[in-house]
Amino acid sequence: MGKKESEKPPVEGRLGRRKFLKWSAALGGVTALSGTGFFYGLRSVESAEPFADKVVWTSCNVNCGSRCALRAFVKDGVVTRVETDDKGEDIYGDHQVRACLRGRSMRHRIYAPDRLKYPMKRVGKRGEGKFERISWDEALDGIAKSLGDTIEKWGNESVYLNYGTGNLGAVMSKSWPTGSTPVARLMNCLGGYLNQYGTYSDAQIDMALPYTFGKGWVRGNLLSDIVNSKLVVLFGNNPAATRMSGGGLVHDVIQARKKGYARIIVVDPRFTDTATTLADEWIPIRPGTDAALVCGLAHVMISENLVDNDFIKRCTVGYDEDSMPEGVPAGNSYKSYILGTGKDGQAKTPEWASKITGIPVRRIVQLAREIGQAEPCYISQGWSVQRQANGENNCRAISMLPILTGNVGVQGGNTGARESGYGIPFAPFPVLQNPVKTSISCFTWTDAIERGTEMTAKRDGVQGRDRLEAPIKFIWNYAGNCLVNQHSDSNRTSEILADDSKCETVVVVDNFMTPSAKFADYLLPATSNLEEDDFAPQGFSSEMGYVIFAEKVIEPLFESRTIFDICAGVAKRLGAEQKYTEGRTRAQWVEYVYQKSREKLPELPAKLEDAFAMGLYKREKPGLPPVPYKEFRDDPEGHPLRSPSGKLEIFSKQLWDIAHEWELAEGDVISGLPEYAPTWEGVSDPLRKEFPLQLIGHHYKQRTHSTYGNVDWLKKVAPQELWINPMDAEERGIVHGGKVKVFNARGVVYTIAKVTPRIMPGVLTLPEGAWFDPGKDGADHGGCVNVLTTLRPSPLAKGNPQHTNLVQVEKA
Ligand SMILES: Nc1nc2c(c(=O)[nH]1)N[C@H]1C(S)=C(S)[C@@H](COP(=O)(O)OP(=O)(O)OC[C@H]3O[C@@H](n4cnc5c(=O)[nH]c(N)nc54)[C@H](O)[C@@H]3O)O[C@H]1N2
Ligand SMILES: Nc1nc2c(c(=O)[nH]1)N[C@H]1C(S)=C(S)[C@@H](COP(=O)(O)OP(=O)(O)OC[C@H]3O[C@@H](n4cnc5c(=O)[nH]c(N)nc54)[C@H](O)[C@@H]3O)O[C@H]1N2
Ligand code: SF4
Numbered sequence: 001m002g003k004k005e006s007e008k009p010p011v012e013g014r015l016g017r018r019k020f021l022k023w024s025a026a027l028g029g030v031t032a033l034s035g036t037g038f039f040y041g042l043r044s045v046e047s048a049e050p051f052a053d054k055v056v057w058t059s060c061n062v063n064c065g066s067r068c069a070l071r072a073f074v075k076d077g078v079v080t081r082v083e084t085d086d087k088g089e090d091i092y093g094d095h096q097v098r099a100c101l102r103g104r105s106m107r108h109r110i111y112a113p114d115r116l117k118y119p120m121k122r123v124g125k126r127g128e129g130k131f132e133r134i135s136w137d138e139a140l141d142g143i144a145k146s147l148g149d150t151i152e153k154w155g156n157e158s159v160y161l162n163y164g165t166g167n168l169g170a171v172m173s174k175s176w177p178t179g180s181t182p183v184a185r186l187m188n189c190l191g192g193y194l195n196q197y198g199t200y201s202d203a204q205i206d207m208a209l210p211y212t213f214g215k216g217w218v219r220g221n222l223l224s225d226i227v228n229s230k231l232v233v234l235f236g237n238n239p240a241a242t243r244m245s246g247g248g249l250v251h252d253v254i255q256a257r258k259k260g261y262a263r264i265i266v267v268d269p270r271f272t273d274t275a276t277t278l279a280d281e282w283i284p285i286r287p288g289t290d291a292a293l294v295c296g297l298a299h300v301m302i303s304e305n306l307v308d309n310d311f312i313k314r315c316t317v318g319y320d321e322d323s324m325p326e327g328v329p330a331g332n333s334y335k336s337y338i339l340g341t342g343k344d345g346q347a348k349t350p351e352w353a354s355k356i357t358g359i360p361v362r363r364i365v366q367l368a369r370e371i372g373q374a375e376p377c378y379i380s381q382g383w384s385v386q387r388q389a390n391g392e393n394n395c396r397a398i399s400m401l402p403i404l405t406g407n408v409g410v411q412g413g414n415t416g417a418r419e420s421g422y423g424i425p426f427a428p429f430p431v432l433q434n435p436v437k438t439s440i441s442c443f444t445w446t447d448a449i450e451r452g453t454e455m456t457a458k459r460d461g462v463q464g465r466d467r468l469e470a471p472i473k474f475i476w477n478y479a480g481n482c483l484v485n486q487h488s489d490s491n492r493t494s495e496i497l498a499d500d501s502k503c504e505t506v507v508v509v510d511n512f513m514t515p516s517a518k519f520a521d522y523l524l525p526a527t528s529n530l531e532e533d534d535f536a537p538q539g540f541s542s543e544m545g546y547v548i549f550a551e552k553v554i555e556p557l558f559e560s561r562t563i564f565d566i567c568a569g570v571a572k573r574l575g576a577e578q579k580y581t582e583g584r585t586r587a588q589w590v591e592y593v594y595q596k597s598r599e600k601l602p603e604l605p606a607k608l609e610d611a612f613a614m615g616l617y618k619r620e621k622p623g624l625p626p627v628p629y630k631e632f633r634d635d636p637e638g639h640p641l642r643s644p645s646g647k648l649e650i651f652s653k654q655l656w657d658i659a660h661e662w663e664l665a666e667g668d669v670i671s672g673l674p675e676y677a678p679t680w681e682g683v684s685d686p687l688r689k690e691f692p693l694q695l696i697g698h699h700y701k702q703r704t705h706s707t708y709g710n711v712d713w714l715k716k717v718a719p720q721e722l723w724i725n726p727m728d729a730e731e732r733g734i735v736h737g738g739k740v741k742v743f744n745a746r747g748v749v750y751t752i753a754k755v756t757p758r759i760m761p762g763v764l765t766l767p768e769g770a771w772f773d774p775g776k777d778g779a780d781h782g783g784c785v786n787v788l789t790t791l792r793p794s795p796l797a798k799g800n801p802q803h804t805n806l807v808q809v810e811k812a
């Protein structure tokens, strides 16, 4: 391999570490110093020799929306320290891709005591967590036999690849989208598998917003574009915690904040890290009520003539009675709905909105004026707003604000969607085609185990068929904790999985004994990404694209294997080895993918080893931030949208038809307009008499979902806690740091209270991703929010409504 950094000539000279630190600090080079290493701002490699034989570039590949470079110090085959990108001048556009607190604790993750060491087979009841050690041959023989038998008896549609984003940042060992993984390639060699659509991240917006903007992913202006905005309103968008990388979006906001003049308002039930550090104002809102707020704002905008009538006339349908699609009775336009002249006769006044959202009337009126007068105004939403039982309407509603004010298709404006990113292309690991076309929403797999063949297109959102042909009988769970931890209703899900007459085989491939791993029949130890060669292209980033060349840092720990080799082993046993490998080893595929990428990026070094030595390739985004939908805005007839009318569909006739054709459960709302839909377990559900508090579960800096959840350091810095407002706490005798019991009909969770005015009264949040730890008492002692979430899917996308929950809490 190429020259390691430690072999390169010293730049600062060979000073000792302490001396070097002192020297560098004197020059202002040290930004932070800790007992275990030093952080960014310090060119430390050349002083590394006492600690390491070599320093190797690697990456953090988890699903946090960012992607960071790590530099692993290795001594005698052991990682002794982990640092991050400290190269170059760190000029914006060529800035350092610095890791957050999680990536920097990678050493504690890969060497965690619960690391899986060898293949294991279940003994006892599924889910009990009892296993016996077996050899790789026994494991692969057993899996191949079960897989072959399942396909023969139930068909390929009974095999499911469960959602798993633990290694989504990789290329060779990619774990998500499930259809682009080595497991998908294996199954495609064997006749295929049941597909999934949607994501746990954004199922509802992904499905619903294109009914307004036309087919395909609805783009947003880059966050770097807020440098051109006058006002920024972030609905439940929290880049300071959800896009934490130095190469990620929080950095773009910080940069834009330095150069621009935009006022930033955060609308969120929580006073988030973004609100505390990057915003000018926090407007607390009750979960699931953003659509009601938008209605109240629209009422003011229409009444006070703050609407961009020219834009609306040229670019939209459904705003007033004159622009309605055919076949819809009178009184169904947006204006009729807002002004109360439509079917419900209710004017959506600020007073009406205030009662639902909890936001004072005068603040709603003022916000409408601010948005209506700011030119341009950047409105965006995170994905919590749509990860709700009424999420499809909430997300479409927020996009009404830029539509009403003509902020779509302008520099410094936005579509109301979450921001887009910029990136450079990198070749994928090819996975072949899935012959099976049937697909279920990724959230409905527990249903597909229980009542698979009853699931239909119009009731359960089955795609590609009217009805599922077979229940799920075999699950591949690679780099995912969605079996029980990240899916909803952990107790019920555990019951469904525990019945091995239903789903007959569960294969889990992971690094740790996670709550999901305990439900495996075959539990396979995977290499961590530090134990294999791979590539990691950028996550969400505004002004710079990059790729990390992540070279193998250490040999695979214990008996762990790469996912490629595991799948090749199964393929071999089922007569598909040649088709799977095409005669290449994993190392040869790494080379293949690299050379394919050079066709798109010819400036990369000819030799892979030189790329590994280089570690990071970055490219600044040329030009101004692009403006999505500008062509459409300028010339709607010449550049129509991919919607039935070619315009922005404020009223969607397609949704109106679906609402009339689908079989919807009581309380499920699909509507042509982005109406506020009061919902089950929402703010106005009578169930609040029993369970009065709304519960959300924000994405937390301690973990990326459940990954890093077993790291001692991180648990100390950012412990798992239930956020509760002092008013709600006092009423219940709950004190800060005290133990609490959170519960509803689905389960009980014990955790610690964080009593804080940073969460609004009536709302609790228990950050998602803590590890489910059921005790003998039937309660969870790990603080896992999914004990309290429901398996009931959202109406249209059949997505996970994991922020829509009612609970009670008491002192424990
Ligand atoms: N540190 C960290 N970063 C992550 C992740 C992680 O686990 N940890 N996960 C990553 C992944 S896969 C994803 S999909 C994204 C998720 O990104 P999001 O879905 O945007 O993240 P959430 O934390 O669920 O929600 C963002 C904010 O919305 C607020 N909120 C909740 N309900 C409502 C509501 O009804 N209205 C309004 N206005 N606000 C609401 C929450 O309090 C929270 O502050 O994050 C990514 N980034
Ligand atoms: N209540 C609630 N639940 C939620 C959410 C929410 O907002 N609220 N958010 C949802 C969202 S947006 C998402 S994306 C999902 C995410 O859910 P998951 O995709 O399940 O993500 P993780 O919990 O990070 O689990 C990843 C697993 O991969 C393993 N892993 C990590 N690296 C590797 C590797 O290199 N190889 C192998 N084999 N394994 C590896 C980790 O140990 C971990 O067990 O959670 C969803 N769940
Ligand atoms: S968790 Fe995300 S932001 Fe943190 S180091 Fe890893 S990739 Fe970077």
Ligand SMILES: [Mo]
Residues within 6 Å of the ligand: 063, 200, 201, 202
């Ligand atoms: Mo996600």
